[in-house]
Amino acid sequence: MKSQIKKITLLLLIILSIKSFSQRNLKIELSENYELGNIILALTNYGRTDPWDVQKIPPYYNEIISYFEPVKNHPLLDSVNYSRKDWEKFLGFRTDFYAFSFDKNGNLKRDYPFNSFGPKEVDKNLELINDFVKKSNYRNFYNQHKNFYNQLMSNYKKYYYIDKSFSFLDKFAPNLKQKSNSNYVIAISPLVGGQNCHRDINSLTTVDFPNIGEDLILGKMEENISSRIVDNHSIFTEMDHGYVNPISEKYSELISKNFDLKKWDNKSGYLGINSFNEYMTWAVYDIFISDNFSKEKTDSISNIYWKQNATRGFIAQNLFSKKLIELHNKNKSKQLEDLYFPMLKWCKKVENKISQPKLLNSDTKNFITLKNNVVELHFSEPMQKSKIIDLVLIKFENGKQTQNRQNLKIENPIWSEDGRNVNFKITSEFEQYAISFYVWNSSNGLYSKNDILLNPQSYILIKK
Incomplete structure (x- = not known):
């Protein structure tokens, strides 16, 4: 009798997952308003010189630099010339363009009150932005590149294993609160180099703002599977916030008691439960790639991102991911929520051993001469x-x-x-x-x- 009940329960969960997946309103967008924000940032001095935040992949990037040469000294570009320390303004400026559109007179106007990070940099500079649009003839540039944009949107879903990713998440960490008429949008641009984010626009619409890989931009769809898996992280670790975060909210008190931010986090900027969620989303990504791709392709990928996350302040991502993978592999029929209690118990047990080693003879101001090299x-x-x-x-x-x-x-x-x-x-x-x-x-x-x-x-x- 108990085994029959378990089978029925499992079947219901699978049906719910399939229903959730099939009813999701998924849309890939490379919109005129969002691309405007990215092009403006690419034309600033910071955008031109920083090696990370703006992707500079030819020929598209070169065409931007050439087309907008006549307005390279437009005052808007000085007004929004943010730096790395102004990341909230930089990212907010780019992302908030999603809340705008062009009116019948060709002016950018706000459609709804979405604000991604606090600073309202688009609103603040709206007059200059509209002047830039007209003087640069931006809308003509966008229309000239519509075929390129459409190709990117068309190829994105396949290149990034979107169906496979949702199928995995709906089964492993089903969000039963998700409304059947909810909208999920992936807003893309060839210019986004980093600083991805995941945002709820309103009660029914969630938008992820990821970067996209060079192979996709250049139309190399099948040449390098490993590269596609590597690139998948940029959207997967945003998508799975929509699954991880609701579970964490249920166990927020338990997380605060068993996950000491001072021991796990070295100035990441993610506070409290948000730091834990970042650890968890990346660990779920590691499970996704290990379950869906060959070991020879995924081991080095996980290792690379464990190291990269250490640069972001998540100093024990490798330990966290390895433990979640271990718990998952013991019983793959268990869902993510089932792993929270043992995972948090382990966090409390090991956190006193977590310390980031330092280089004692590191002198960041004075050059030394080596003896005998x-x-x-x-x-x-x-x-x-x-x-x-x-x-x-x-x-x-x-x-x-x-x-x-x-x-x-x-x-x-x-x-x-x-x-x-x-x-x-x-x-x-x-x-x-x-x-x-x-x-x-x-x-x-x-x-x-x-x-x-x-x-x-x-x-x-x-x-x-």
């Missing part, structure tokens, strides 16, 4: 004795950092018995350079005995 590193706690250390040398000129880089692989470095010190030889043509120990796309890294990555901001300055 030997680098000596001293760590704040015992480290795993890696047989391979990946480095990146960053060239300096007149004491200032340049874009010139050199990657090195150090084999068989000499470790002290306690793992607190290591030395190795290094040679470089650079007269002045920094040695950084964070190579984002490498599966190697300097980890403590407790399996926490060395602070990714660690570096030393060298001169000949």
Whole structure:
């Protein structure tokens, strides 16, 4: 009798998941208003020089620079020339364009009160924006590129495994509160390089604002499956907030008692439950790719993003993800909500061992000269004795950092018995350079005995 009840319950959950998936109103958009915001940011001095926040993939990016050359000195571009420290304004300016459209006179107007981050930078600059639109003939540029935009929207769903992603999430973490007439929109632009976000526009509409990969932009749909899996993270880890966050809200008190922000988070900017949710969304991504793709393709991908998340302040993402994967693999029929109690119990148990190792001899102001080209590193706690250390040398000129880089692989470095010190030889043509120990796309890294990555901001300055 009990087994029959379990089977019936499971069948009902599957039916609910299928119903939720089939009734979801999904739309991929590359709208005229949203792309306007992205193009404006791309034309600012920050957009032109920062290597991350604006993607500069030709030929589209080059066409933008060429077409808008006559208005490169428009006052709007100075007014919205945000920097990394102004990320809320930068991201808010880009995202809030979603709440606007063009009226019959060709002026941008606000349609509804959606505000993504607080600062109302679009409203503040609306007069300048409308002037820019007319003087640059922006709408003509958008119309000229409609075929390109339509191709991106058409290919997006397949390239990013959207159906597969929703099918997995609806089964693993069903959101039974989701309304059958809810709308889910993915707003895309070839210019978005980072700072993705997930927002509820109103009670029925949720929009994700991800970046999109170079292969999709260039129409290389099937050439590199691993690249597609890597790119999938940009939308999946936004989509699954819609599944993770409602579960976390149910257990918010339990999370606050078992997840100490001071121990798990190093200035990520995500407060309280939001930091936990970020850990969880990435761990669910790791389960998704491990369940749906071959191990040889996914192990290094997870490792790369564990390291990248450490740069964002989530210093123990690797430990968190490994534990959730372990709990999931013990019984794959369990849903995510079933794993919250054991996961949080584990968080409380291990968090006193979480500390991010530091480089004790890291001097970020003064250049040193090596003796016999030997680098000596001293760590704040015992480290795993890696047989391979990946480095990146960053060239300096007149004491200032340049874009010139050199990657090195150090084999068989000499470790002290306690793992607190290591030395190795290094040679470089650079007269002045920094040695950084964070190579984002490498599966190697300097980890403590407790399996926490060395602070990714660690570096030393060298001169000949």
